[in-house]
Amino acid sequence: MMADILVVGTGYVGITTAACLAHLGHRVVGADIDERRVEQLSRGEIPIVEDGLEELVREGLASGNLRFTTDRAGAAASCEFAYLCVPTPQSPDGRADLSHIEDVARTIGPALPLDSIVVNKSTVPVGSTRVVERVLERGDVSVVSNPEFLREGSAVHDFLHPERIVIGSDDQSAAIRVASLYIGIASPHIVTDPASAETIKYASNAFLATKVSFVNAIAAVCEGVGADVNDVVLGMGYDPRIGHQFLRPGPGWGGSCLPKDTHALVRIAEDGGYQFDLLKGVITVNEQQLERIVTKVIEAVGGDVDGRVVAAWGLAFKARTDDIRDSPAIDVIRRLIARGATVKAYDPAVRGPLDGIEVCEDAYAACEGAEVLVVLTEWDEFRWLDFDKVADAMKQLAIVDSRNVLDRTTVARRGFTHRGIGR
Numbered sequence: 468m469m470a471d472i473l474v475v476g477t478g479y480v481g482i483t484t485a486a487c488l489a490h491l492g493h494r495v496v497g498a499d500i501d502e503r504r505v506e507q508l509s510r511g512e513i514p515i516v517e518d519g520l521e522e523l524v525r526e527g528l529a530s531g532n533l534r535f536t537t538d539r540a541g542a543a544a545s546c547e548f549a550y551l552c553v554p555t556p557q558s559p560d561g562r563a564d565l566s567h568i569e570d571v572a573r574t575i576g577p578a579l580p581l582d583s584i585v586v587n588k589s590t591v592p593v594g595s596t597r598v599v600e601r602v603l604e605r606g607d608v609s610v611v612s613n614p615e616f617l618r619e620g621s622a623v624h625d626f627l628h629p630e631r632i633v634i635g636s637d638d639q640s641a642a643i644r645v646a647s648l649y650i651g652i653a654s655p656h657i658v659t660d661p662a663s664a665e666t667i668k669y670a671s672n673a674f675l676a677t678k679v680s681f682v683n684a685i686a687a688v689c690e691g692v693g694a695d696v697n698d699v700v701l702g703m704g705y706d707p708r709i710g711h712q713f714l715r716p717g718p719g720w721g722g723s724c725l726p727k728d729t730h731a732l733v734r735i736a737e738d739g740g741y742q743f744d745l746l747k748g749v750i751t752v753n754e755q756q757l758e759r760i761v762t763k764v765i766e767a768v769g770g771d772v773d774g775r776v777v778a779a780w781g782l783a784f785k786a787r788t789d790d791i792r793d794s795p796a797i798d799v800i801r802r803l804i805a806r807g808a809t810v811k812a813y814d815p816a817v818r819g820p821l822d823g824i825e826v827c828e829d830a831y832a833a834c835e836g837a838e839v840l841v842v843l844t845e846w847d848e849f850r851w852l853d854f855d856k857v858a859d860a861m862k863q864l865a866i867v868d869s870r871n872v873l874d875r876t877t878v879a880r881r882g883f884t885h886r887g888i889g890r
C-alpha cells in the first residue's frame with residue numbers, strides 16, 4: 468500500500484523517517500519551521516552527519532517520492548498519515564516539554580483529511596496521545612503512538628532493520644493501518660495501548676542508562692581492587708542474560724535522549740505515585756562519572772589544571788555522529804575550563820566555533836603545547852594516529868583515556884603515561 472505521509476520535524480528522527488518511508492515507496496512530505504533547513508534538504512543536503520541518509524534523501528527527491536516544505540497545514544491537507552518528529556526537551560521541572568507537539572497538532576488539526584491518522588514518533592510521557600487528541604479537536608482522526616528506537620550514527624539501518632516496531636492505539640483498525648506502512652520491514656510488531664507504548668520507550672532508555680551507569684560503577688570498583696574492567700565486562704557479556712552491548716565504561720551517558728528521558732521517567736513515576744530511587748541513583752552515578760574524569764585529568768598534570776593546556780579528542784556525545792547535545796565530552800571540557808584550563812579540542816565530525824572552546828582542525832593541532840591529552844569520544848580513528856607526532860606536539864606525555872579506546876602498550880612504548888578507566 469502506497470500512502471501519502473506528512474512528517475513534521477526534520478531532525479535526526481524526522482529526516483530518517485521521511486527518507487526511509489519514501490524509500491519504502493510512500494509519497495512523503497517533510498515539514499519543518501526552519502526555513503534554511505527545508506531549503507537545504509530540498510537541495511539534497513543533509514544538515515547532520517548520518518551514514519547513508521544523504522543518499523536516501525537524494526533518491527527520494529529524484530524519484531519524486533520525497534519533498535520538503537515549511538507549509539505544515541498545506542501539506543497536511545493531502546496526507547492520510549501525519550508523523551510527529553518534533554523535539555520534546557526537558558522542562559525546568561524535569562518533565563518533557565510538549566509545546567512543540569501541541570503547536571503541530573494545533574496547526575495541522577483543521578487541515579487533516581477525514582479519517583486520517585496522527586502518528587507520534589517523538590518521545591512523550593504517558594498520556595500524551597490523549598493530549599494530542601484533545602488539541603487536534605478531531606473526533607475522526609486517530610492518534611497512534613509509534614515510538615522510535617533508532618540510534619544516531621546508524622539511524623537509517625536501525626529504521627529499516629528495527630529490533631521491534633511498537634504501535635500503541637486503542638483503535639485496532641488505526642493500528643493495522645500504521646503497521647501496513649512498514650510492510651517490507653521484517654521485525655516483530657508489538658501492538659498495545661498508547662500508555663504501554665509510551666512507557667516502552669522510556670523504560671528502554673532508562674534501562675540503557677542503567678547499564679552504562681552500572682558499568683561505570685564497576686569500573687570504579689575495578690580501580691579500587693586492581694581489576695581490569697575491560698576483561699570484567701567481556702566475562703560478563705558472554706552471559707546472554709547480560710549481553711555485550713552498552714557495557715563499555717566511559718565519561719557517562721549523554722546525547723539528546725538519555726538525559727532528558729531518564730529525568731522525565733523519574734517525574735512520570737512520581738506523578739504515578741512511585742519514587743524511582745533506582746533511576747535517581749543511575750542519574751547520580753552519571754553526574755559523578757563526569758567529575759571522576761575531571762579528577763583523572765587534574766591528577767595527570769600534578770593536582771591543578773589552572774593555567775595548563777589540555778588537549779581533548781572528542782566533542783560528540785558518541786562516535787559516528789556530530790551531535791553534541793548534552794555531550795559528556797563537552798561537559799568534561801567545560802568543567803576543566805571552569806577550573807582554569809585552556810582546552811584545545813578536536814572531533815572528526817564536529818567543527819567550531821563552539822562557545823568558549825577552541826576547536827582545532829586536526830588531532831595533532833589540538834595537542835600543540837598540551838600537558839595532558841584527554842580522550843572523550845570513542846572514535847576508532849584515534850587508535851590509528853601517529854603517536855610520535857602527538858608526542859612531538861605535546862609538552863608533557865600524559866594521556867587520560869576516558870573510553871579505553873587507545874592501545875596502552877602502543878602509547879606507553881612512545882613514552883606516554885596512560886590513565887584509562889577501570890583498569
Ligand SMILES: NC(=O)c1ccc[n+]([C@@H]2O[C@H](COP(=O)([O-])OP(=O)(O)OC[C@H]3O[C@@H](n4cnc5c(N)ncnc54)[C@H](O)[C@@H]3O)[C@@H](O)[C@H]2O)c1
Nearest residue numbers: 476477478479480499500501552553554555567589590615
Ligand atoms: N535523536 C535520537 O536519537 C532520537 C531517537 C529516538 C527518539 N527521539 C525523539 O524524537 C524526537 C525528535 O528528536 P530529534 O533528535 O529528531 O530532534 P531534532 O532536534 O534533531 O529535530 C527536531 C526538528 O523539529 C523541528 N521543529 C521544532 N518545532 C517544530 C514545530 N513546531 N513544527 C515543525 N518543526 C518543528 C526543528 O526545527 C528540528 O528540525 C524527540 O522527542 C526525541 O526524544 C530521538
